[in-house]
Amino acid sequence: MELGIYLQDISLTIPLMVLFVLSLLPVTVKIFSGNVEQKPLFTFLQAAFAVILTGVLIVLRNTTEVVYAFNNTIVFSPYIKLTTIILVLSTLFTLFLGYRSPSIPKNQYSEHVFLLLSALLGMLVLNYSNDLLITFIGIELLSLPLYVLVGLSGNSVVPKEASFKYFVLGSFASAFLLFGIAFIFGATQTTEITKILSASDQVDKNLLTIGIMAFLVGMFFKVALVPFHSWLPDVYQGSPTPMTAFMATTVKLVIFVFLLGFVDVIRLMDMNVALYTLQWVAILTMFLGNMVALKQSSLKRMLAYSSISHSGYLFVGLISAVLGTGEFSYQGILFYLLTYMFTIMGLFALMCVYEKKEGEDLNLDTLKGLAKDHPWLALAMSIFLLSLAGIPPTGGFFAKVFLFSSAIQVEQYWLVIWGMMSSAIAVYYYLKPVVYMYMKDKESSEIFVKNESVSTLSIVYLSVIMVLVLGVFSQPFLTRILKTLI
């Protein structure tokens, strides 16, 4: 075994190091100025600089092939480059949402920024990992700041409760993950993903299966697949809105991307039995999420349940990847995650626009008659909801088409039919807010107050444009994604 560290190893991880060092900048400045918060604008600019610099460093790195570093524990490829860029982009959006958001305490803004960037660092580590130990470190590095970010609030008690629930269930999941890694290590004598595959011929299959199952349970907890979903609605509802947007987009993205790289290992299980279980998980997730969302009145909670069902759709794509459609399902899942990122980011940005004070929840009744006062924002919200429902001119439609057609390729017809049925149910609750905005009259004569934050509004409009562009010109994006898959 070689233990040397080479220059190319360092150069591969420079973006991560830069991000880590720069993430410390706002808190350091705060400490040296006698624990007094600097102007929010300065903190914001420092953080935005850190994120943008990381993004630029990653974009500038030319890769046409798969590169390994640090004794094969870290991997980099055009495909990882693409997902990393999406992650960096959504963190940048979250920064814009968090800037001057009423739900984030003013006197702890630099801590907020530091934790946000640490979570991004964890995601990058997870995304780069080719070794289950690095995977675990990445997941913890992303989860630990998130637990705190959820609870970082002023006087409200709800975020504290959400934070604790997230912490308990999150650590529970991590323990399962680690248990799985221990058994995989026990069976194959290695934790390196590529070596697990080559060692898998002469190993104890039972030990390996237990390991993979426990590992998957941990992962399912993190993306909230039924029956491991119970924490998600509480956490999404209780956390500050910018943080909900962050969790809903990035965590789901990074874990599904990791699982896509992990499909070869999943395939080592006895697929006759395992496939059956995985299919049921997908079906239950799609249905339960949509069914419970039907009767929610809080918009945030409704979106939380809808996010569970979207995990189910993505899981259908993952099952087809496990069954071996190769590039096709990769493409489907990545395109889905990309459109989902813009849709959810925009929708939560819209909710931030109407948030005047901490802990205020937008529910269906408060939406009544919104279209008369703010026609453009109402239109934007309708477009986002239509995209989530998967209705044609938007990106969400094509995302679902690609995802389900990859499942059809491996003859999972029933799974697709269940998926279609569940998305038909979902249309009802996605259109309900639209009906409230356009067709119902206000109960009181209060005028809607939006907080005139340019940063938040710009995210809303940017996301609307992207959702429509992804819908109308989906082909260039697909070819771009395809090009990264070697």
Next chain:
Amino acid sequence: MLELSNITLGHFILLSCVLFTIGMVGVLVRRNVIVILMSIELMLNAVNLAFVAFSRHHNLADGQVIVFFVMAIAAAEAAIGLAIAISVFRKFNGVEIRLFENLKG
């Protein structure tokens, strides 16, 4: 009398699984926040035992190195868990799970 040489990998793994289950049940049924934190630590340490046992069985140092990483992460997790527990205590005046009823539906 049980001699040391009679203890095989299976015994260690069984012990580790039992400890892991105790921790898991603890998280699920106990009602006190602090006890839940302890149970999570128990789960992580049960896994550490499995790592060390596998590592010794295969004559590989990798598992033992992983244990150090896990210990460091567990410490960070405990620190954050206790910090959250303190902030919960300040807001709710107690560390019982039953206080958490603001979010449901």
